[in-house]
Amino acid sequence: MPGTLSAVFSLAFVTEQAVHVGAGSKKLVDGDVVRQGCRIRGRPGVPGASMKGVLRARYEAITRSCVPFRLPKGPVRVRSSSGIEHAQLDDRLLDGDVFRSRAEAADGPLCPACALFGRMSLRSRVTLTDFAVGAQVGFDVAEIPEQFSPNLHHVGRGTLRPSREGERGRGDLYEVDALHGRKFAVGRGPVADNARQQKIEVLPAGHVLQGEMRVHNALPRELGGLLVALGWKRGSALKIGGGKAHGFGRIRLQHLVARLRDHAGRPAAMDEAWITSFEQSGDCHVEGMVRLLQIHQGNC
Ligand SMILES: [Zn+2]
Structure with missing residues (x-):
């Protein structure tokens, strides 16, 4: 589509708190029930669907979305x-x-989040791969309130x-x-x-999760919104998985490398002006954006 860009973003997030993304199964360890964490290629990690869910929730909060x-x-x-x-x-x-959903109204436009992340019968233009730790890292066992x-x-x-x-x-x-x-x-x-306390498997703090975000046919302002949602250059952490209100799940973007092409397949470059065009667009919910970034700055 003329005016759009497609991109592969290589992303690295550092875990600032222990992260528990549940696998949905439990095991018995020394007589205790432990909720198992997700494994990516045999190691602790975050499935792409979980990462996409966090990004979508943040994108919804900073846009006028349903x-x-x-x-x-x-x-x-x-x-x-x-x-x-x-x-x-x-x-x-x-x-x-x-x-x-605004598409329910006869031929109304989609909301910004449904338009980019998809909805029933409409494919997403954003794909997240699974995120895995690079080194041979194992799980710790931690406790959270039920x-x-x-x-x-x-x-x-x-x-x-x-x-x-x-x-x-x-x-x-x-x-x-x-x-x-x-x-x-x-x-x-x-x-x-x-x-009651529950035992959970966690990826410990201080490790790097690596994966990719792939985007097709996105407008510059949509890429700007995605960068804000990722916390890029805004100091904002993301919270993922279980126990967010009990000191778990804080990750922060540490590294981002983009490979971009325009609609004709020509190489393109990252542009910080995308964020400005997002902020100035009708998609942006300024109050929500300011608040989201504010509550995810420090010890969230
Ligand atoms: Zn929507």
Whole structure:
């Protein structure tokens, strides 16, 4: 496509905290159940799909993009020490534009994230390979508090409604009518007093994960957005895998080498002006971008 570029970015991320990307299986070690970490070519690593998920979430947060999943309609059970037993989202929230992929509207444009990372029936223009450690590195075993799925009454502001007649046994209902926004777990979150510890396999801190990001037919402003999402020259770390709020999962871009071609196949060069054209485009959600970069600077 005229005006677009295709590129292979060789990327190296350094693990600043131990990283646990779960393989979905467990094993028994000296009588303890240990959740296994992903292996890439027999070594600790991060699958391309996990890396792409992190990049997409960050790209969504810095652009005016849709939320590509459905939140529950109707009351769901929540865990709370405050007496709230159920929470539900106000119908007007669920009908909001942010939950409607813009392509659903007859011939409306795609949102920036769906356009670049794909959606149902539309192939992604971004591919991430698996990321592996270079040296012969093994797993450590660490402990994290047992993990729970997010509680619905924490996603926004709302009002508490005592159960009405005919709803007996249901307990108080919390109705959310304003969402906080997209969630990124950083720093040290609260740990429940009675939280059970779980053992996990982790790739230790201080190792380098190497892989590639391949991009086809991307506009310069889209490449600019991708570079911001990667944390390039913005000091921003990325958080990946389990235990993000318990001191795990921080990685930081250490090295980036790009090989680029224009639409006619001629070699092209990296250009920092892509970031400016991203920031000045209608795709960019400036407030989200500033906040995302801010919360991922230091000890996140
Ligand atoms: Zn979308």
